[in-house]
Amino acid sequence: MEKAFNDFEIWFVTGAQLLYGGDAVKQVDGHSKEMVEGMNNSGLLPVKVVYAGTANSSKEVADVMARANVDNKCIGVICWMHTFSPAKMWIKGMQILRKPLLHLHTQYNEKIPWNTIDMDFMNLNQSAHGDREFAHILSRLRKPRKTVIGYWKDEKTLKHIAVWERVCAGVADAQDCLIIRFGDQMNNVAVTDGDKVAFEQVLGYHVDYVQFSTVMEYFDKVKDEDVDALVHDVYFKEYAVADALKDEKSVEYKKIWNSAKAELTLRAVLKAYGAKGFTTNFDDLGDVNVEETGRGFDQIPGLASQRLMHDGYGFGAEGDWKSACLYRTTWFMSQGLEGGTSFLEDYTLNFDGDNTSILESHMLEVNPDIAEEKPRLEVHFLGIGVRKTPTARLVFTAKQGHGVTATVVDMGNRFRLIANDVNLIKSQPLPKLPVASALWIPEPTFEVGVGCWMNAGGTHHSCFSFGLTDEYWRDFAEIADMEACIINKDTDYEQFRKELRWNEMYYMLNKALR
Structure with missing residues (x-):
């Protein structure tokens, strides 16, 4: 992390829903924590990423976005849909969010496990599905955002996030300038x-x-x-x-x-x-x-x-x-x-x-x-x-x-x-x-x-x-x-x-x- 940005955080919010059961939500949560830790340990991001939890309902989305708005350390929010997250539940939260937004289109796993893939795996790993749903509602709401597409461990992907993080820091500094x-x-x-x-x-x-x-x-x-x-x-x-x-x-x-x-x-x-x-x-x-x-x-x-x-x-x-x-x-x-x-x-x-x-x-x-x-x-x-x-x-x-x-x-x-x-x-x-x-x-x-x-x-x-x-x-x-x-x-x-x-x-x- 860049020392100059020690007082800042980027919040990471994962989208999911309860349709697939509690075990699936636990896996989503575990995967998200692992991803955030890996991103922070990459040495490529100037601002620390903080996992702000998985949102499974409209109320949960609105709650986390409201907290992001008033948290002085939070200078931006990254959203990623691990599973299919119905986008109508993101409307209220996106309407009230005042911090910069990055939509990360990625997936927990890098490769398709061709020999073992089944419906449980498909239900859990639906970023190809869920992120399009999320992107649709952002476009419908005319919500300004940056979209980064790529595997979350790849240097190229992380460097695009790093650029956005520095810009978020600059924008935050301008609010008190x-x-x-x-x-x-x-x-x-x-x-x-x-x-x-x-x-x-x-x-x-x-x-x-x-x-x-x-x-x-x-x-x-x-x-x-x-x-x-x-x-x-x-x-x-x-x-x-x-x-x-x-x-x-x-x-x-x-x-x-x-x-x-x-x-x-x-x-x-x-x-x-x-x-x-x-x-x-x-x-x-x-x-x-x-x-x-x-x-x-x-x-x-x-x-x-x-x-x-x-x-x-x-x-x-x-x-x-x-x-x-x-x-x-x-x-x-x-x-x-x-x-x-x-x-x-x-x-x-x-x-x-x-x-x-x-x-x-x-x-x-x-x-x-x-x-x-x-x-x-x-x-x-x-x-x-x-x-x-x-x-x-x-x-x-x-x-x-x-x-x-x-x-x-x-x-x-x-x-x-x-x-x-x-x-x-x-x-x-x-x-x-x-x-x-x-x-x-x-x-x-x-x-x-x-x-x-x-x-x-x-x-x-x-x-x-x-x-x-x-x-x-x-x-x-x-x-x-x-x-x-x-x-x-x-x-x-x-x-x-x-x-x-x-x-x-x-x-x-x-x-x-x-």
């Missing part, structure tokens, strides 16, 4: 804004505002000795730092010191509010006369944002609160997976035939978890926003490999999740662009990947992970009952555009029917 905005959206940018009330209705994140005068109250309480310790005991030990920057009399050292104070300030604010993420704004940094008063950030807290992303705080630049929310979930679901995560922005294009790619970066804020080499702590001029001054940042290029990047956009009548498989390639040196960066080619090709992303209304900001796949985002959208637009190696441009039109019709009709 406060994102703080330090400043609003910049320059009237549409794609970074949206309906915060509807967003909380659909996904659970709560987005709030903290004025910078409040931030300054925490800034004033930061002790110089704590800043010194962060600079010398953390920054200078964890990152590659030129000797000239360690000179305490230099301007560069002062800029690093200021960045450390900004980090400690943000950490204090986030801790005080119990927030899991934040946004920043180039134009909202405190006293405009900071060089004279010393009260405020001398530039956007880029280094702080890089390090806070590493620690799992959601982040969105330029007031992009949707990206801050989604990055927190990206990081949370990725815990224990290899490769790292980061907030990124489409920066500039490199047209090079089949290797045409996009340089991903931001002014300062890229998570060092995706770095190919040891990050370098550097100080360079940044001429944007109300502060045009040198500032500290971690500089590196990203690792190569396959990953997925995702974003959420507000379409007015719904939220749309867009995910694109991308391949990170080797970047050329950037001697005059001292920022952290990644270079990637969207799948299936640059033209199709970018074309589909733009047709779907995708943002220039996105949340990237080496460890996640588009299966995670499909599951996430399914649980949230949200539109999902997935772009990968199998995507056809014209078919994708047709699906966007069909989706529009579906959501307009769905809204009208409600």
Whole structure:
């Protein structure tokens, strides 16, 4: 089990009925316990599965689902029909279930015992029969769920369940996720804004505002000795730092010191509010006369944002609160997976035939978890926003490999999740662009990947992970009952555009029917 998810459980409920007698029910119960124990011992599931019992009647189904709803540790329910379980008895329970649902179509035994099979065996092992009955009522009820099909011991089957478990953990975390905005959206940018009330209705994140005068109250309480310790005991030990920057009399050292104070300030604010993420704004940094008063950030807290992303705080630049929310979930679901995560922005294009790619970066804020080499702590001029001054940042290029990047956009009548498989390639040196960066080619090709992303209304900001796949985002959208637009190696441009039109019709009709 993944330690990060120790406080979570997935409940396993087996469907049966009393038609076949008490002995059959006892066998169902024994088989279910053995299966749950085997799944937990497989080492493939990040969240512990707890056997919640066999349901044999409508009352028993409703009772277990009601208990699942109010149990804080339960983040999802797996249902499996060992025998034929008449699905009308599942109606009330499925109608009240508010936790994510996975329908596991499997069977206790792997092979048919050809030489000994009899009617008793047939009556007991009716998953081929019972799971279709259960699936029918889920479809009749329009119940969102994930369906996993395969033998319960197979690695492939368990890995699909593991993906869903991580997504359930991310969804559960979002229900208790406060994102703080330090400043609003910049320059009237549409794609970074949206309906915060509807967003909380659909996904659970709560987005709030903290004025910078409040931030300054925490800034004033930061002790110089704590800043010194962060600079010398953390920054200078964890990152590659030129000797000239360690000179305490230099301007560069002062800029690093200021960045450390900004980090400690943000950490204090986030801790005080119990927030899991934040946004920043180039134009909202405190006293405009900071060089004279010393009260405020001398530039956007880029280094702080890089390090806070590493620690799992959601982040969105330029007031992009949707990206801050989604990055927190990206990081949370990725815990224990290899490769790292980061907030990124489409920066500039490199047209090079089949290797045409996009340089991903931001002014300062890229998570060092995706770095190919040891990050370098550097100080360079940044001429944007109300502060045009040198500032500290971690500089590196990203690792190569396959990953997925995702974003959420507000379409007015719904939220749309867009995910694109991308391949990170080797970047050329950037001697005059001292920022952290990644270079990637969207799948299936640059033209199709970018074309589909733009047709779907995708943002220039996105949340990237080496460890996640588009299966995670499909599951996430399914649980949230949200539109999902997935772009990968199998995507056809014209078919994708047709699906966007069909989706529009579906959501307009769905809204009208409600």
